[in-house]
Amino acid sequence: MATFDGYPRESGPAGVRNYVAVIPISVTASPVAEAVADRTAENVSATPHQMGTDPPEAAREQVERTLSGVARNPNVGAALVVSLGTETVDADAVADAAAAAGRAVETLSIRETGGTAAAVDEGTELARDLHAEIADLRREERDASELVFGVECGGSDATSGIAANPAVGAACDRLIRDGGTATFSETPEFIGAEHVLAERCVDEAVRERLLERVKRREATAELMDVDLRGAQPSPGNQEGGLTTIEEKSLGAISKGGTTPVRGIVDYAERLPVGGGLVLMDTPGYDIESVVGKVAGGAQVVAFTTGRGSTTGNPLAPVIKVTGNPKTADRLAANMDVDASGVIDGEPIDSVGERIYRTLLDVASGERTAAERRQLEEFAVNELQPNELAELRGDA
Amino acid sequence: MKGAVLGDAGLHMAAQDNVVTAIDDLDAGTEIPYDDRTVELAEAIPFGHKVALVPLEPGDAVMKYGETIGEAVEPIAPGEWVHTHNCESRRGRGDRTADREAA
Structure with a gap:
Protein backbone atom coordinates (compact mmCIF):
# COMPACT_ATOMS: atom_id res chain seq x y z
CA MET A 1 0.00 0.00 0.00
CA ALA A 2 1.52 3.36 -1.03
CA THR A 3 1.49 5.99 1.71
CA PHE A 4 2.83 9.44 2.50
CA ASP A 5 3.24 11.44 5.70
CA GLY A 6 0.74 14.27 5.60
CA TYR A 7 -1.02 16.78 7.81
CA PRO A 8 -4.46 15.49 8.84
CA ARG A 9 -7.33 17.95 8.32
CA GLU A 10 -10.64 18.19 10.15
CA SER A 11 -12.37 17.44 6.86
CA GLY A 12 -11.10 16.26 3.50
CA PRO A 13 -7.77 14.78 2.51
CA ALA A 14 -4.46 15.41 4.29
CA GLY A 15 -2.17 18.29 3.36
CA VAL A 16 1.39 17.82 2.19
CA ARG A 17 2.37 21.23 3.59
CA ASN A 18 0.98 23.23 6.51
CA TYR A 19 0.77 26.86 5.45
CA VAL A 20 -0.90 29.96 6.74
CA ALA A 21 -2.18 31.28 3.40
CA VAL A 22 -2.40 35.07 3.18
CA ILE A 23 -4.95 35.59 0.41
CA PRO A 24 -5.58 39.04 -1.06
CA ILE A 25 -9.01 39.62 -2.61
CA SER A 26 -7.70 42.07 -5.23
CA VAL A 27 -4.52 43.56 -6.65
CA THR A 28 -4.93 46.40 -4.15
CA ALA A 29 -4.65 44.03 -1.21
CA SER A 30 -1.76 42.07 -2.74
CA PRO A 31 1.14 44.21 -1.48
CA VAL A 32 -0.24 44.04 2.07
CA ALA A 33 -0.53 40.24 1.83
CA GLU A 34 3.05 40.00 0.55
CA ALA A 35 4.38 42.28 3.30
CA VAL A 36 2.60 40.21 5.96
CA ALA A 37 4.08 36.98 4.59
CA ASP A 38 7.56 38.55 4.42
CA ARG A 39 7.40 39.64 8.05
CA THR A 40 6.25 36.34 9.49
CA ALA A 41 7.36 32.71 9.48
CA GLU A 42 8.62 30.74 6.49
CA ASN A 43 5.39 28.78 6.20
CA VAL A 44 3.23 31.88 5.99
CA SER A 45 2.72 32.24 2.26
CA ALA A 46 0.97 34.94 0.21
CA THR A 47 -0.93 34.54 -3.06
CA PRO A 48 -0.61 38.01 -4.68
CA HIS A 49 -2.48 38.48 -7.98
CA GLN A 50 -3.61 41.12 -10.46
CA MET A 51 -7.43 40.95 -10.32
CA GLY A 52 -9.18 44.31 -9.89
CA THR A 53 -11.68 45.38 -7.26
CA ASP A 54 -14.78 45.34 -9.47
CA PRO A 55 -14.55 42.78 -12.28
CA PRO A 56 -17.50 41.89 -14.56
CA GLU A 57 -19.87 39.35 -12.94
CA ALA A 58 -18.58 36.15 -14.61
CA ALA A 59 -15.01 37.19 -13.88
CA ARG A 60 -15.94 38.10 -10.28
CA GLU A 61 -17.48 34.68 -9.81
CA GLN A 62 -14.35 32.99 -11.19
CA VAL A 63 -12.02 34.99 -8.90
CA GLU A 64 -14.18 34.14 -5.87
CA ARG A 65 -14.30 30.45 -6.82
CA THR A 66 -10.51 30.38 -7.32
CA LEU A 67 -9.64 32.13 -4.06
CA SER A 68 -12.18 30.02 -2.12
CA GLY A 69 -10.62 26.88 -3.57
CA VAL A 70 -7.14 28.09 -2.66
CA ALA A 71 -8.32 28.87 0.91
CA ARG A 72 -9.51 25.29 1.46
CA ASN A 73 -6.63 23.52 -0.32
CA PRO A 74 -5.43 20.71 1.98
CA ASN A 75 -2.00 22.38 2.22
CA VAL A 76 -3.59 25.40 3.93
CA GLY A 77 -3.76 24.95 7.70
CA ALA A 78 -5.08 28.45 8.31
CA ALA A 79 -6.02 31.41 6.14
CA LEU A 80 -5.85 35.19 6.44
CA VAL A 81 -8.06 36.90 3.85
CA VAL A 82 -6.99 40.48 3.06
CA SER A 83 -9.23 42.99 1.26
CA LEU A 84 -9.22 46.69 0.57
CA GLY A 85 -12.84 46.62 1.68
CA THR A 86 -14.53 47.84 -1.52
CA GLU A 87 -14.16 44.70 -3.67
CA THR A 88 -17.16 42.97 -5.19
CA VAL A 89 -15.42 39.62 -4.68
CA ASP A 90 -16.74 38.60 -1.27
CA ALA A 91 -13.91 38.26 1.25
CA ASP A 92 -16.30 36.62 3.71
CA ALA A 93 -17.23 33.96 1.15
CA VAL A 94 -13.54 33.12 0.71
CA ALA A 95 -13.05 33.01 4.49
CA ASP A 96 -16.18 30.86 4.89
CA ALA A 97 -14.78 28.31 2.42
CA ALA A 98 -11.74 27.85 4.66
CA ALA A 99 -13.87 27.80 7.84
CA ALA A 100 -16.27 25.23 6.36
CA ALA A 101 -13.26 22.97 5.77
CA GLY A 102 -12.39 23.33 9.46
CA ARG A 103 -9.47 25.72 9.06
CA ALA A 104 -8.66 28.61 11.35
CA VAL A 105 -9.37 31.83 9.48
CA GLU A 106 -9.20 35.62 9.92
CA THR A 107 -10.15 38.52 7.69
CA LEU A 108 -8.52 41.92 7.42
CA SER A 109 -9.87 45.05 5.68
CA ILE A 110 -7.33 47.73 4.76
CA ARG A 111 -10.06 50.41 4.84
CA GLU A 112 -11.31 49.42 8.28
CA THR A 113 -7.81 49.10 9.69
CA GLY A 114 -6.93 52.61 8.54
CA GLY A 115 -4.58 52.14 5.59
CA THR A 116 -1.85 49.85 4.32
CA ALA A 117 0.74 50.43 7.07
CA ALA A 118 -1.76 49.71 9.84
CA ALA A 119 -3.08 46.73 7.85
CA VAL A 120 0.41 45.23 7.54
CA ASP A 121 0.90 45.59 11.32
CA GLU A 122 -2.51 44.14 12.13
CA GLY A 123 -2.13 41.40 9.50
CA THR A 124 1.28 40.42 10.85
CA GLU A 125 -0.24 39.96 14.33
CA LEU A 126 -3.12 37.89 12.92
CA ALA A 127 -0.78 35.74 10.80
CA ARG A 128 1.48 35.09 13.81
CA ASP A 129 -1.51 34.00 15.88
CA LEU A 130 -2.78 31.73 13.10
CA HIS A 131 0.70 30.29 12.70
CA ALA A 132 0.87 29.56 16.43
CA GLU A 133 -2.46 27.73 16.16
CA ILE A 134 -1.23 25.30 13.49
CA ALA A 135 2.51 25.07 14.17
CA ASP A 136 2.23 22.07 16.50
CA LEU A 137 0.43 19.86 13.99
CA ARG A 138 2.50 16.77 13.13
CA ARG A 139 2.56 14.63 10.02
CA GLU A 140 1.05 11.17 10.14
CA GLU A 141 0.95 8.26 7.73
CA ARG A 142 -1.81 8.64 5.14
CA ASP A 143 -2.95 6.58 2.18
CA ALA A 144 -1.78 7.71 -1.26
CA ARG A 373 14.53 28.65 -4.24
CA GLN A 374 11.25 30.19 -3.03
CA LEU A 375 9.78 30.35 -6.53
CA GLU A 376 6.11 30.98 -5.81
CA GLU A 377 4.36 32.30 -8.90
CA PHE A 378 0.61 32.87 -8.62
CA ALA A 379 -2.00 34.24 -11.06
CA VAL A 380 -5.76 33.91 -11.39
CA ASN A 381 -7.15 33.38 -14.88
CA GLU A 382 -8.86 36.55 -16.09
CA LEU A 383 -11.77 35.93 -18.43
CA GLN A 384 -11.24 37.73 -21.74
CA PRO A 385 -13.91 40.04 -23.29
CA ASN A 386 -14.96 37.42 -25.87
CA GLU A 387 -15.27 34.74 -23.16
CA LEU A 388 -17.38 37.10 -21.05
CA ALA A 389 -19.61 37.80 -24.06
CA GLU A 390 -20.05 34.08 -24.67
CA LEU A 391 -20.88 33.40 -21.01
CA ARG A 392 -23.49 36.21 -21.13
CA GLY A 393 -24.94 34.58 -24.23
CA ASP A 394 -24.07 37.45 -26.60
CA ALA A 395 -21.95 35.32 -28.91
CA MET B 1 10.48 5.12 -25.35
CA LYS B 2 7.56 4.44 -27.64
CA GLY B 3 8.46 3.63 -31.23
CA ALA B 4 11.64 2.54 -32.94
CA VAL B 5 14.99 4.33 -33.22
CA LEU B 6 16.20 4.25 -36.82
CA GLY B 7 19.96 4.29 -37.39
CA ASP B 8 20.61 5.83 -33.93
CA ALA B 9 19.37 9.11 -35.47
CA GLY B 10 15.60 9.29 -35.80
CA LEU B 11 12.70 8.22 -33.59
CA HIS B 12 9.85 6.62 -35.55
CA MET B 13 7.00 6.77 -33.04
CA ALA B 14 4.38 4.67 -34.84
CA ALA B 15 4.43 2.37 -37.85
CA GLN B 16 2.19 4.62 -39.95
CA ASP B 17 4.27 7.79 -39.30
CA ASN B 18 5.78 9.42 -42.39
CA VAL B 19 8.27 11.52 -40.40
CA VAL B 20 10.94 10.72 -37.81
CA THR B 21 12.14 12.95 -34.95
CA ALA B 22 15.88 13.68 -34.75
CA ILE B 23 17.27 12.40 -31.44
CA ASP B 24 20.49 14.33 -31.91
CA ASP B 25 21.66 17.34 -33.93
CA LEU B 26 22.02 15.64 -37.31
CA ASP B 27 24.30 16.70 -40.16
CA ALA B 28 23.26 16.87 -43.80
CA GLY B 29 24.05 13.54 -45.43
CA THR B 30 23.22 11.49 -42.32
CA GLU B 31 21.66 8.21 -43.45
CA ILE B 32 18.52 6.87 -41.81
CA PRO B 33 17.54 3.29 -42.65
CA TYR B 34 13.81 3.01 -43.31
CA ASP B 35 11.78 0.19 -44.80
CA ASP B 36 14.61 -1.48 -46.82
CA ARG B 37 15.73 1.95 -48.04
CA THR B 38 18.09 4.63 -46.84
CA VAL B 39 16.83 8.17 -46.37
CA GLU B 40 19.69 10.66 -46.70
CA LEU B 41 19.28 14.01 -44.95
CA ALA B 42 19.13 16.84 -47.45
CA GLU B 43 20.01 19.40 -44.77
CA ALA B 44 21.12 19.59 -41.13
CA ILE B 45 18.28 18.76 -38.73
CA PRO B 46 18.34 20.08 -35.15
CA PHE B 47 17.55 17.81 -32.18
CA GLY B 48 13.79 17.31 -31.80
CA HIS B 49 12.92 18.38 -35.36
CA LYS B 50 11.31 16.17 -38.02
CA VAL B 51 12.49 14.60 -41.27
CA ALA B 52 10.26 13.26 -44.06
CA LEU B 53 10.66 9.54 -44.74
CA VAL B 54 8.54 9.48 -47.90
CA PRO B 55 7.62 12.00 -50.62
CA LEU B 56 4.78 14.29 -49.50
CA GLU B 57 2.55 16.39 -51.77
CA PRO B 58 0.61 19.52 -50.74
CA GLY B 59 -2.48 18.39 -48.82
CA ASP B 60 -0.93 15.11 -47.67
CA ALA B 61 -1.34 14.37 -43.97
CA VAL B 62 1.86 14.51 -41.94
CA MET B 63 1.75 11.64 -39.43
CA LYS B 64 3.49 11.41 -36.03
CA TYR B 65 2.35 9.46 -32.92
CA GLY B 66 0.27 7.46 -35.43
CA GLU B 67 -1.96 10.56 -35.80
CA THR B 68 -2.29 13.49 -38.19
CA ILE B 69 -0.29 16.49 -36.96
CA GLY B 70 -0.96 18.72 -39.99
CA GLU B 71 -0.65 18.77 -43.76
CA ALA B 72 2.15 19.40 -46.22
CA VAL B 73 1.76 22.77 -47.97
CA GLU B 74 4.48 22.20 -50.53
CA PRO B 75 6.17 19.13 -52.02
CA ILE B 76 8.56 17.55 -49.50
CA ALA B 77 11.17 15.00 -50.55
CA PRO B 78 12.42 12.17 -48.31
CA GLY B 79 15.28 13.48 -46.14
CA GLU B 80 13.95 17.04 -46.02
CA TRP B 81 13.17 18.97 -42.85
CA VAL B 82 9.42 19.07 -42.04
CA HIS B 83 8.46 22.18 -40.08
CA THR B 84 6.36 25.36 -40.21
CA HIS B 85 7.73 26.35 -43.66
CA ASN B 86 6.21 23.31 -45.37
CA CYS B 87 3.68 21.84 -42.89
CA GLU B 88 0.62 23.57 -41.44
CA SER B 89 -2.03 22.85 -38.85
CA ARG B 90 -5.55 21.94 -39.90
CA ARG B 91 -6.98 23.27 -36.64
CA GLY B 92 -7.85 26.58 -34.97
CA ARG B 93 -7.74 28.36 -38.32
CA GLY B 94 -9.78 31.55 -37.85
CA ASP B 95 -7.90 32.93 -40.85
CA ARG B 96 -9.53 30.27 -43.02
CA THR B 97 -12.99 30.97 -41.52
CA ALA B 98 -12.65 34.49 -42.88
CA ASP B 99 -11.63 33.07 -46.29
CA ARG B 100 -14.61 30.72 -46.35
CA GLU B 101 -17.03 33.50 -45.55
CA ALA B 102 -15.54 35.69 -48.28
CA ALA B 103 -15.79 32.87 -50.83
Missing part, protein backbone atom coordinates in the same frame (compact mmCIF):
# COMPACT_ATOMS: atom_id res chain seq x y z
CA SER A 145 -5.44 7.64 -2.35
CA GLU A 146 -5.82 11.01 -0.56
CA LEU A 147 -3.51 12.67 -3.08
CA VAL A 148 -4.77 14.92 -5.86
CA PHE A 149 -1.89 15.25 -8.32
CA GLY A 150 -1.95 18.11 -10.82
CA VAL A 151 0.16 17.76 -13.95
CA GLU A 152 1.21 20.59 -16.19
CA CYS A 153 3.59 21.17 -19.08
CA GLY A 154 5.34 24.36 -20.10
CA GLY A 155 8.17 25.37 -22.37
CA SER A 156 7.44 22.24 -24.36
CA ASP A 157 9.65 20.89 -27.10
CA ALA A 158 9.80 17.62 -28.99
CA THR A 159 11.19 15.80 -25.93
CA SER A 160 8.08 16.67 -23.88
CA GLY A 161 5.85 14.32 -25.84
CA ILE A 162 8.54 11.66 -26.20
CA ALA A 163 10.00 11.49 -22.69
CA ALA A 164 8.84 13.77 -19.85
CA ASN A 165 5.08 13.70 -20.51
CA PRO A 166 4.65 9.92 -20.94
CA ALA A 167 6.89 9.40 -17.87
CA VAL A 168 4.69 11.70 -15.75
CA GLY A 169 1.71 9.88 -17.28
CA ALA A 170 3.14 6.60 -15.98
CA ALA A 171 3.29 8.17 -12.50
CA CYS A 172 -0.38 9.25 -12.86
CA ASP A 173 -1.31 5.67 -13.78
CA ARG A 174 0.42 4.45 -10.60
CA LEU A 175 -1.33 6.97 -8.35
CA ILE A 176 -4.71 6.13 -9.90
CA ARG A 177 -4.03 2.40 -9.44
CA ASP A 178 -3.41 3.25 -5.76
CA GLY A 179 -6.77 5.06 -5.57
CA GLY A 180 -5.80 8.71 -6.04
CA THR A 181 -6.76 11.52 -8.42
CA ALA A 182 -4.65 12.91 -11.26
CA THR A 183 -5.64 15.95 -13.26
CA PHE A 184 -4.34 17.81 -16.28
CA SER A 185 -5.69 20.87 -18.08
CA GLU A 186 -4.83 23.50 -20.71
CA THR A 187 -7.75 22.87 -23.08
CA PRO A 188 -6.14 24.65 -26.07
CA GLU A 189 -3.58 21.85 -25.90
CA PHE A 190 -6.27 19.21 -26.38
CA ILE A 191 -6.92 20.56 -29.92
CA GLY A 192 -5.96 17.89 -32.42
CA ALA A 193 -5.83 15.19 -29.75
CA GLU A 194 -9.40 15.42 -28.45
CA HIS A 195 -10.47 12.33 -30.41
CA VAL A 196 -7.92 10.31 -28.46
CA LEU A 197 -9.21 11.67 -25.13
CA ALA A 198 -12.85 11.31 -26.24
CA GLU A 199 -12.36 7.59 -26.83
CA ARG A 200 -11.14 7.27 -23.25
CA CYS A 201 -14.11 9.06 -21.64
CA VAL A 202 -16.11 6.85 -19.25
CA ASP A 203 -19.48 7.86 -20.67
CA GLU A 204 -21.25 9.91 -23.29
CA ALA A 205 -21.90 12.88 -20.97
CA VAL A 206 -18.19 13.30 -20.19
CA ARG A 207 -17.33 12.84 -23.85
CA GLU A 208 -19.79 15.53 -24.98
CA ARG A 209 -18.65 17.96 -22.31
CA LEU A 210 -15.00 17.46 -23.26
CA LEU A 211 -15.64 18.00 -26.98
CA GLU A 212 -17.79 21.06 -26.26
CA ARG A 213 -14.99 22.63 -24.17
CA VAL A 214 -12.38 21.99 -26.87
CA LYS A 215 -14.71 23.45 -29.50
CA ARG A 216 -15.21 26.55 -27.38
CA ARG A 217 -11.45 27.14 -27.02
CA GLU A 218 -10.91 26.61 -30.74
CA ALA A 219 -13.80 28.95 -31.55
CA THR A 220 -12.12 31.67 -29.49
CA ALA A 221 -9.47 31.83 -32.20
CA GLU A 222 -12.02 31.62 -35.01
CA LEU A 223 -14.21 34.38 -33.55
CA MET A 224 -11.26 36.68 -33.72
CA ASP A 225 -10.54 35.79 -37.35
CA VAL A 226 -7.05 34.75 -36.45
CA ASP A 227 -5.43 31.37 -36.46
CA LEU A 228 -3.74 29.77 -33.52
CA ARG A 229 -0.41 29.49 -35.26
CA GLY A 230 1.14 32.62 -33.75
CA ALA A 231 0.48 31.37 -30.22
CA GLN A 232 0.11 27.59 -30.51
CA PRO A 233 2.66 26.21 -30.75
CA SER A 234 4.52 29.24 -29.34
CA PRO A 235 7.66 30.48 -31.11
CA GLY A 236 9.69 28.70 -28.42
CA ASN A 237 7.80 25.44 -28.95
CA GLN A 238 8.49 25.79 -32.69
CA GLU A 239 12.19 26.30 -32.10
CA GLY A 240 12.06 23.11 -30.01
CA GLY A 241 10.73 21.17 -33.01
CA LEU A 242 6.95 21.38 -32.54
CA THR A 243 5.30 22.39 -35.82
CA THR A 244 1.53 22.40 -35.18
CA ILE A 245 -0.96 22.51 -32.31
CA GLU A 246 -1.95 18.92 -33.16
CA GLU A 247 1.63 17.75 -32.62
CA LYS A 248 1.91 19.71 -29.36
CA SER A 249 -1.43 18.37 -28.10
CA LEU A 250 -0.71 14.74 -28.95
CA GLY A 251 2.47 15.06 -26.87
CA ALA A 252 0.77 17.04 -24.11
CA ILE A 253 -2.06 14.61 -23.35
CA SER A 254 0.36 11.79 -22.59
CA LYS A 255 1.20 13.48 -19.27
CA GLY A 256 -2.17 12.30 -17.90
CA GLY A 257 -1.34 8.64 -18.45
CA THR A 258 -3.51 6.00 -20.00
CA THR A 259 -6.51 5.51 -17.67
CA PRO A 260 -10.14 6.40 -18.51
CA VAL A 261 -11.15 10.09 -18.42
CA ARG A 262 -13.70 10.27 -15.58
CA GLY A 263 -14.76 13.89 -15.89
CA ILE A 264 -13.92 17.45 -16.87
CA VAL A 265 -14.39 20.30 -14.38
CA ASP A 266 -14.35 24.10 -14.75
CA TYR A 267 -11.36 26.30 -14.00
CA ALA A 268 -10.68 26.11 -10.22
CA GLU A 269 -13.72 23.86 -9.64
CA ARG A 270 -13.32 21.30 -6.86
CA LEU A 271 -11.67 18.05 -7.99
CA PRO A 272 -12.90 14.74 -6.61
CA VAL A 273 -10.70 12.86 -4.12
CA GLY A 274 -10.11 9.24 -5.14
CA GLY A 275 -11.47 10.21 -8.53
CA GLY A 276 -9.08 8.73 -11.08
CA LEU A 277 -8.17 10.88 -14.08
CA VAL A 278 -10.19 14.13 -14.24
CA LEU A 279 -9.51 16.98 -16.68
CA MET A 280 -9.85 20.69 -15.92
CA ASP A 281 -10.86 23.26 -18.56
CA THR A 282 -8.19 25.95 -18.29
CA PRO A 283 -6.30 28.30 -20.60
CA GLY A 284 -2.82 27.36 -21.76
CA TYR A 285 -0.95 29.84 -19.56
CA ASP A 286 1.01 27.69 -17.09
CA ILE A 287 0.83 29.81 -13.96
CA GLU A 288 -2.95 30.31 -14.18
CA SER A 289 -3.43 26.67 -15.08
CA VAL A 290 -1.41 25.44 -12.07
CA VAL A 291 -3.36 27.80 -9.78
CA GLY A 292 -6.65 26.45 -11.18
CA LYS A 293 -5.65 22.93 -10.15
CA VAL A 294 -4.40 24.02 -6.71
CA ALA A 295 -7.75 25.78 -6.22
CA GLY A 296 -9.38 22.51 -7.28
CA GLY A 297 -7.58 20.75 -4.42
CA ALA A 298 -4.29 19.49 -5.90
CA GLN A 299 -1.72 19.14 -3.11
CA VAL A 300 1.24 18.38 -5.42
CA VAL A 301 1.97 19.40 -9.02
CA ALA A 302 4.33 17.87 -11.57
CA PHE A 303 5.47 20.26 -14.27
CA THR A 304 7.22 18.93 -17.37
CA THR A 305 9.41 21.11 -19.51
CA GLY A 306 11.60 20.68 -22.54
CA ARG A 307 13.13 24.10 -23.10
CA GLY A 308 13.12 24.96 -19.42
CA SER A 309 10.86 26.42 -16.75
CA THR A 310 11.60 27.35 -13.17
CA THR A 311 8.19 28.31 -11.79
CA GLY A 312 6.60 27.08 -8.58
CA ASN A 313 3.50 27.86 -6.52
CA PRO A 314 3.08 29.48 -3.08
CA LEU A 315 1.05 26.61 -1.61
CA ALA A 316 1.69 23.41 -3.58
CA PRO A 317 5.11 21.87 -4.22
CA VAL A 318 5.89 21.75 -7.95
CA ILE A 319 8.05 18.85 -9.17
CA LYS A 320 10.01 19.81 -12.27
CA VAL A 321 10.62 17.06 -14.85
CA THR A 322 12.56 17.45 -18.09
CA GLY A 323 13.17 15.06 -20.95
CA ASN A 324 15.63 17.36 -22.70
CA PRO A 325 19.26 16.40 -21.91
CA LYS A 326 20.51 19.98 -22.46
CA THR A 327 17.89 21.41 -20.10
CA ALA A 328 18.61 18.65 -17.56
CA ASP A 329 22.22 19.85 -17.63
CA ARG A 330 21.84 23.64 -17.88
CA LEU A 331 18.92 23.94 -15.46
CA ALA A 332 19.97 21.05 -13.19
CA ALA A 333 19.52 23.24 -10.09
CA ASN A 334 15.88 23.90 -11.01
CA MET A 335 14.94 20.32 -11.99
CA ASP A 336 13.73 17.53 -9.70
CA VAL A 337 13.58 14.59 -12.11
CA ASP A 338 15.72 13.99 -15.20
CA ALA A 339 13.64 12.00 -17.71
CA SER A 340 16.07 12.49 -20.59
CA GLY A 341 17.37 8.95 -20.22
CA VAL A 342 14.22 7.92 -22.13
CA ILE A 343 15.85 9.30 -25.31
CA ASP A 344 18.78 6.92 -24.74
CA GLY A 345 16.56 3.95 -24.00
CA GLU A 346 15.59 4.12 -20.29
CA PRO A 347 12.09 2.59 -20.14
CA ILE A 348 9.31 5.15 -19.62
CA ASP A 349 7.91 2.94 -16.89
CA SER A 350 11.11 3.11 -14.85
CA VAL A 351 11.14 6.94 -15.06
CA GLY A 352 7.42 6.87 -14.15
CA GLU A 353 8.29 4.84 -11.03
CA ARG A 354 10.97 7.40 -10.09
CA ILE A 355 8.46 10.23 -10.51
CA TYR A 356 5.87 8.39 -8.39
CA ARG A 357 8.47 7.85 -5.62
CA THR A 358 9.38 11.55 -5.85
CA LEU A 359 5.69 12.46 -5.58
CA LEU A 360 5.34 10.43 -2.35
CA ASP A 361 8.62 11.83 -0.94
CA VAL A 362 7.60 15.40 -1.76
CA ALA A 363 4.15 14.76 -0.29
CA SER A 364 5.94 13.62 2.88
CA GLY A 365 7.89 16.86 3.16
CA GLU A 366 10.89 16.66 0.84
CA ARG A 367 11.33 20.09 -0.70
CA THR A 368 11.34 20.61 -4.44
CA ALA A 369 13.86 22.73 -6.36
CA ALA A 370 11.24 25.50 -6.70
CA GLU A 371 10.51 25.43 -2.96
CA ARG A 372 14.20 25.58 -2.04
